[in-house]
Amino acid sequence: MATPTLEKADEAGAPEPGFADSPYITVTFRIRRFNPEVSEEASWQDFQLEIDPKERVLDALHKIKWELDGSLTFRRSCAHGICGSDAMRINGRNRLACKTLIKDINPEKPITVEAIKGLTVMKDLVVDMEPFFQAYRDVMPFLITTGNEPTRERRQSAEDRERFDDTTKCILCAACTSSCPVFWNDGQYFGPAAIVNAHRFIFDSRDEGGEQRLEILNDKDGVWRCRTTFNCSEACPRGIEVTKAIQEVKRALITRRF
Amino acid sequence: MKIHKYDTVIVGAGGAGMRAAIEATKRSRTAVLTKLYPTRSHTGAAQGGMAAALANVEEDNWEWHTFDTVKGGDYLVDQDAAEILAKEAIDSVLDLEKMGLPFNRTPDGTIDQRRFGGHSRNHGEAPVRRSCYAADRTGHMILQTLYQNCVKEGVEFFNEFYVLDQLITEVDGVKKSAGVVAYELATGEIHVFQAKAVIYASGGCGKFFKVTSNAHTLTGDGQAAVYRRGLPLEDMEFFQFHPTGIWRMGILLTEGARGEGGILRNKDGERFMEKYAPVMKDLASRDVVSRSIYTEIREGRGCGPEGDHVYLDLTHLPPEQLDAKLPDITEFARTYLGIEPYTDPIPIQPTAHYAMGGIPTNVEGEVLSDNTTVVPGLYAAGEVACVSVHGANRLGTNSLLDINVFGRRAGIAAAEYSATADFVELPEDPAKLVEEQVERLRNATGSERVTEIRKELQETMDANVMVFRTEQTIKTAVEKIGELRERYLNVSIQDKGKRFNTDLLEAIELGNLLDLAEVMAVSALARKESRGGHYREDYPNRDDVNFMRHTMAYREVGDDGTESIRLDYKPVVQTRYQPMERKY
Numbered sequence: 001m002a003t004p005t006l007e008k009a010d011e012a013g014a015p016e017p018g019f020a021d022s023p024y025i026t027v028t029f030r031i032r033r034f035n036p037e038v039s040e041e042a043s044w045q046d047f048q049l050e051i052d053p054k055e056r057v058l059d060a061l062h063k064i065k066w067e068l069d070g071s072l073t074f075r076r077s078c079a080h081g082i083c084g085s086d087a088m089r090i091n092g093r094n095r096l097a098c099k100t101l102i103k104d105i106n107p108e109k110p111i112t113v114e115a116i117k118g119l120t121v122m123k124d125l126v127v128d129m130e131p132f133f134q135a136y137r138d139v140m141p142f143l144i145t146t147g148n149e150p151t152r153e154r155r156q157s158a159e160d161r162e163r164f165d166d167t168t169k170c171i172l173c174a175a176c177t178s179s180c181p182v183f184w185n186d187g188q189y190f191g192p193a194a195i196v197n198a199h200r201f202i203f204d205s206r207d208e209g210g211e212q213r214l215e216i217l218n219d220k221d222g223v224w225r226c227r228t229t230f231n232c233s234e235a236c237p238r239g240i241e242v243t244k245a246i247q248e249v250k251r252a253l254i255t256r257r258f
Numbered sequence: 259m260k261i262h263k264y265d266t267v268i269v270g271a272g273g274a275g276m277r278a279a280i281e282a283t284k285r286s287r288t289a290v291l292t293k294l295y296p297t298r299s300h301t302g303a304a305q306g307g308m309a310a311a312l313a314n315v316e317e318d319n320w321e322w323h324t325f326d327t328v329k330g331g332d333y334l335v336d337q338d339a340a341e342i343l344a345k346e347a348i349d350s351v352l353d354l355e356k357m358g359l360p361f362n363r364t365p366d367g368t369i370d371q372r373r374f375g376g377h378s379r380n381h382g383e384a385p386v387r388r389s390c391y392a393a394d395r396t397g398h399m400i401l402q403t404l405y406q407n408c409v410k411e412g413v414e415f416f417n418e419f420y421v422l423d424q425l426i427t428e429v430d431g432v433k434k435s436a437g438v439v440a441y442e443l444a445t446g447e448i449h450v451f452q453a454k455a456v457i458y459a460s461g462g463c464g465k466f467f468k469v470t471s472n473a474h475t476l477t478g479d480g481q482a483a484v485y486r487r488g489l490p491l492e493d494m495e496f497f498q499f500h501p502t503g504i505w506r507m508g509i510l511l512t513e514g515a516r517g518e519g520g521i522l523r524n525k526d527g528e529r530f531m532e533k534y535a536p537v538m539k540d541l542a543s544r545d546v547v548s549r550s551i552y553t554e555i556r557e558g559r560g561c562g563p564e565g566d567h568v569y570l571d572l573t574h575l576p577p578e579q580l581d582a583k584l585p586d587i588t589e590f591a592r593t594y595l596g597i598e599p600y601t602d603p604i605p606i607q608p609t610a611h612y613a614m615g616g617i618p619t620n621v622e623g624e625v626l627s628d629n630t631t632v633v634p635g636l637y638a639a640g641e642v643a644c645v646s647v648h649g650a651n652r653l654g655t656n657s658l659l660d661i662n663v664f665g666r667r668a669g670i671a672a673a674e675y676s677a678t679a680d681f682v683e684l685p686e687d688p689a690k691l692v693e694e695q696v697e698r699l700r701n702a703t704g705s706e707r708v709t710e711i712r713k714e715l716q717e718t719m720d721a722n723v724m725v726f727r728t729e730q731t732i733k734t735a736v737e738k739i740g741e742l743r744e745r746y747l748n749v750s751i752q753d754k755g756k757r758f759n760t761d762l763l764e765a766i767e768l769g770n771l772l773d774l775a776e777v778m779a780v781s782a783l784a785r786k787e788s789r790g791g792h793y794r795e796d797y798p799n800r801d802d803v804n805f806m807r808h809t810m811a812y813r814e815v816g817d818d819g820t821e822s823i824r825l826d827y828k829p830v831v832q833t834r835y836q837p838m839e840r841k842y
């Protein structure tokens with residue numbers, strides 16, 4: 001089995017413009033482990049790695065899984081912040097492991113990694129995503145139109161297109177929803193991600209389902225539960241202004257203009 | 259073991275799988291099995307755009323698009339299929355718009371279009387604006403829009419189900435598809451899906467390379483499943499190496515960066531593409547640019563202490579332009595390299611990007627068991643398939659198109675077939691192969707590790723069958739892969755559990771990669787010419803007399819159980835375009 005220290009030689013790259021010459025460092029990863037096949041109790045486990053701090057937290061997790069403990073379990077696919085698989089709580093904040101470089105999160109101290117909160121943990125860093133996707137599906141996240149379909153494309157001005165640009169960036173990673181204290185206390189709340197995706201359609205000039213979606217979000221588990229803590233905006237790896245989108249939906253509910 | 263029965267089963271929920279699902283669900287009882295949640299599929303990583311001759315911004319027509327596709331593919335393209343691709347492109351973009359896709363718009367509100375490598379007006383006269391796009395996240399928008407419409411249509415998904423085997427039953431001497439076997443990640447349970455029609459839409463296999471733009475999960479499971487059941491794989495030697503991947507990481511920086519004016523430079527700051535492609539320069543076709551970069555590196559003009567990369571220079575472009583047109587990729591440079599693209603050049607190297615080859619199909623998406631015979635009930639579409647619309651080299655923006663056009667066609671064809679066909683009887687003990695495979699790995703005690711074998715595989719592929727190939731390097735790869743396949747038999751895993759056992763699945767995925775890498779190398783060894791993405795230094799010219807034909811690779815098992823690969827060839831379908839020299 002290759003040890004992390006052996007890897008060093010072939011991966012130690014050259015200093016590049018924009019980097020200080022950074023040697024390998026020893027980092028402790030403190031990971032919240034849970035596997036009901038083994039124990040009903042979750043516990044912390046420390047792993048020490050020799051690693052280039054310019055690498056991603058995802059690279060560190062892979063190193064642990066591939067070289068130290070094959071049972072460490074997490075989701076991942078694209079490895080560059082596009083697929084939304086690997087939202088987790090890293091040093092107490094929700095982030096994508098593949099978009100977080102070790103050097104940016106104070107590697108002198110142990111780095112804690114745990115599953116996102118508010119969704120049931122299935123094993124280690126894997127949570128049950130079903131309630132999250134159910135909330136998304138509940139807001140009717142698809143274009144609703146009436147009348148005859150046009151022969152060519154529907155026209156939309158560049159300004160109208162810009163109106164909902166921000167909320168089209170969502171990758172459904174759940175970083176926002178699982179950082180929301182309201183959602184932690186009450187899993188019935190739709191949560192920020194579902195509202196972001198409702199926003200994406202409510203403010204699309206081609207869509208005619210705005211009223212229906214607003215009614216859904218007017219529910220007791222809807223937008224009014226939001227207490228504007230901004231956790232969601234801070235957590236969003238796509239830089240979406242989540243709180244602003246929620247505010248816009250609230251305003252639309254009051255004015256019925258969108 | 260659980261048994262399920264559906265009219266149509268779709269394997270994969272990327273662009274091709276979901277486009278098929280939207281059609282199939284309307285017409286038949288359909289299940290989509292996918293190893294990832296649908297929105298995690300790698301279609302979401304596509305940046306640049308989707309080609310269609312809408313002629314929204316300048317004169318264009320589908321015939322020109324057909325020509326560009328055939329020429330781009332170095333004449334290995336089946337021209338009847340390319341014609342369908344280009345013709346149906348227009349409706350397929352309009353369909354997506356009607357489904358809600360937020361394309362960028364022109365000042366008069368129609369879908370905006372931009373330039374992309376290899377797409378031209380009037381047979382190569384000048385570049386044409388044919389790519390329909392949504393900023394530099396077109397694939398993301400396609401994936402989201404298709405998932406949204408699957409929600410609307412009530413498509414039934416089985417998420418985190420890994421299809422590991424294809425079931426085939428012989429009925430009156432005809433091989434028919436009977437269904438698939440899947441492994442459920444959450445529980446470790448094995449499921450048999452009996453289906454009248456099965457559509458493979460399980461994507462590419464780029465993970466056998468080290469430096470690649472492909473996701474960790476692109477391990478060619480679909481190709482491997484049918485190949486292991488004796489069905490052929492077509493043109494596997496053709497793999498596209500995209501010129502601009504982030505150095506060592508392989509993360510893609512879209513061709514659009516050069517479209518916006520980005521320049522490639524060597525360690526002396528020289529704009530070296532002027533030497534290799536005086537007219538198109540940095541925007542020459544992908545295979546040409548990738549070879550030029552490696553020539554610079556080999557001749558000692560690469561950058562960095564190890565001289566193993568070159569620079570993509572965007573520093574002369576106004577920051578506003580970068581912010582507006584290339585927001586995602588400039589952020590990649592900042593996040594992963596700590597580089598500010600406004601002021602610093604970005605280190606890049608070619609990255610393994612796209613499998614042109616795959617499961618052979620006809621234009622209805624029906625899978626072939628030889629050059630002409632259809633396997634009733636079996637379909638494939640998207641990167642897993644080879645229609646072949648991409649031939650020896652795919653044009654940028656033609657894959658997002660492919661998954662929509664042929665995903666839709668396969669969805670309709672499969673559902674229409676299952677509306678009239680009967681279920682085929684399942685083979686005896688249908689889950690046997692998968693059960694044995696899983697049990698063997700769970701109980702294995704061998705000393706070999708998945709990570710070590712995978713690393714050696716990726717290293718040998720990068721070193722020997724990447725941008726430049728020779729008989730010698732390919733033979734080295736074939737030998738090494740053989741050795742790794744032997745060692746793989748002795749592999750063991752640490753996680754012996756049933757619940758979310760990704761350790762086990764990575765081992766199975768590695769087995770698939772090894773099978774496909776061998777097919778690729780053996781196919782490449784036999785093709786003694788250079789064409790598109792397959793470049794042989796020992797045979798630098800295209801040889802239309804001997805090699806204007808598709809490779810068909812079959813797995814053979816001898817009486818003593820030894821495996822080998824048999825190669826056969828299939829003629830290219832030519833309609834109106836005669837092969838010409840390919841110059842840009």
Ligand SMILES: Cc1cc2nc3c(=O)[nH]c(=O)nc-3n(C[C@H](O)[C@H](O)[C@H](O)COP(=O)(O)OP(=O)(O)OC[C@H]3O[C@@H](n4cnc5c(N)ncnc54)[C@H](O)[C@@H]3O)c2cc1C
Pocket residue numbers: 269270271272273274275291292293294295296299300301302303304305306307308396397419420421422459460461462471472473476479480510611612639640641642654655656657658659661
């Ligand atoms: C970074 C990048 C940028 C690109 N940019 C462009 C572009 O601008 N324009 C363009 O035209 N093309 C582009 N391409 C190519 C194009 O995006 C892909 O070829 C295309 O999206 C593939 O789609 P697909 O549906 O075939 O496969 P994918 O989207 O990869 O989906 C595969 C699906 O199969 C499932 N699956 C896999 N194995 C199994 C299994 N064993 N069991 C069950 N399910 C399984 C997965 O869960 C997934 O849902 C790009 C590619 C990359 C990597």
Ligand code: SF4
Pocket residue numbers: 169170171172173174175176177192193196235236237238239240242
């Ligand atoms: S809004 Fe941002 S944080 Fe929330 S799911 Fe979408 S991408 Fe993730």
Ligand code: FES
Pocket residue numbers: 075076077078079080081082083084085086096097098099
């Ligand atoms: S692995 Fe895809 S977002 Fe991190």
